[in-house]
Each structure stands twice: as C-alpha cells, then as structure tokens.
Amino acid sequence: MAEIPHVQTPVTNYARSLGWRARRMQYIGRHGCPDSWFFKGGRVIVIEFKDLGEPPKLHQVREIKRLRESGIAVHVIDTPEAGYALFD
Secondary structure, three states: OOOOHHHHHHHHHHHHHOOOEEEEOOOOOOOOOOOEEEEEOOEEEEEEEOOOOOOOOHHHHHHHHHHHHOOOOEEEEOOHHHHHHHHO
C-alpha cells in the first residue's frame, strides 16, 4: 500500500482535528481498496489518495465503480485542499 504523505497526512490530520475517526484500509486477498475511510456521526467518507494529476489504476477504478454502485461515495483526492473541502 503506497502512501502519498504530502496529501494523505495533512488531510487525515485535518479530519481528525474535526473529530473524524480515520482508518487506513486494505483488503485481504484482493487489490483496489481505497486508502482511507473516515467515520463521524454515522457518516462515512472514503478517499483514494493520488499524486497531483495521477489517475487511479485500473483495478482501483473498478473497485471505486463497484463501491459507488453500492451507494458508497468514493473520492479521489490529489491535493490537500481538495481533501479539506470534503470535511468543511
């Protein structure tokens, strides 16, 4: 599981400062799980972190599509500012 610390760390710290619980996620035996899941007050925000302008890989695109078809909002974030906006 690769990290994008210049995006992921500030967004995670910001979310935590607002009372969100943050969890790094990884599937067992499959690929494509979005990087981080945030929980607060019955709400869930799911984020796939990428470097600036980098699109998700094909297996990530497929998993994001599956989750969205199941009613889960998945966000692909490549800047801290875009991540902050989700929690504002």
